[in-house]
Amino acid sequence: MTLSVCPLGLVPYGQALDIQRRLLARRQAGEIGNVLLLLEHPSVLTLGARANRANIYLPEDELARRGVPVVPVDRGGDVTYHGPGQLVGYPIVDLRDFGDGIRPFLHGLEDALVGLLREEFGLDAVRLQDRYTGVWIRDRKIVAIGIAVHRWVTTHGFAFNVNVDLEPFGWINPCGLSKGVTSVLAETGRPADMDRIVRLTGRRIAAALGTEPADVSLSDLLGQAAATPATPGGPE
Secondary structure (H helix, E strand, C coil): CEEEEEEEEECCHHHHHHHHHHHHHHHHCCCCCCEEEEEECCCEEEECCCCCHHHECCCHHHHHHCCCCEEECCCCCCEEEECCCEEEEEEECEHHHCCCCHHHHHHHHHHHHHHHHHHHHCCCEECCCCCCCCEEECCEEEEEEEEEEECCEEEEEEEEECCCCCHHHHHECHHHCCCEECCHHHHHCCCCCHHHHHHHHHHHHHHHCCCEEEECCHHHHHCHHHCCCCCCCCCC
């Protein structure tokens, strides 16, 4: 079994959401196999299904002045920030292909990124054994995870703080946990090669899920006639 890995570069959040929805429909219909999108977003705050708006500290007019939209979405979790230098992964996969449901799937994502952080950067990354999702270094989160499942097929995914500016996380209570965040840059003192991290992340997640990675273009996933998303850019 293969996992189609599709790097997209910097994509506005609303456009990426539209892409996910279209791929979700194609995966549910059996028109494509399992997919991992890897990308970055311009600055945006997203609110999960259990989000409390009190976890956003800046007033909405100040966020608007800074050009940071706030977008409610159907993933799990509370509020999170996405911005350039953060690698976002959206797996569009049918959980029935992996046998044991959502929890082992989440652990596979976590273990892949724990291994990458340990072996590539020598960082003491861990997952917290069902206490909280994500990947942590000490008491600081370096990977946030929030998944939605629609008729067995996943959308949304993980946010991996590679070179991202950490200041915007001070605008929120990240994930509603009152805990800090960190990044590869903050931990090592030097920026990581983002292209290399994209390649390693795709390979490691494919391996953790027991699949083989296969590079694929977005036009191939959507079909040649549907290569351009219907909603080009901007929040939903």
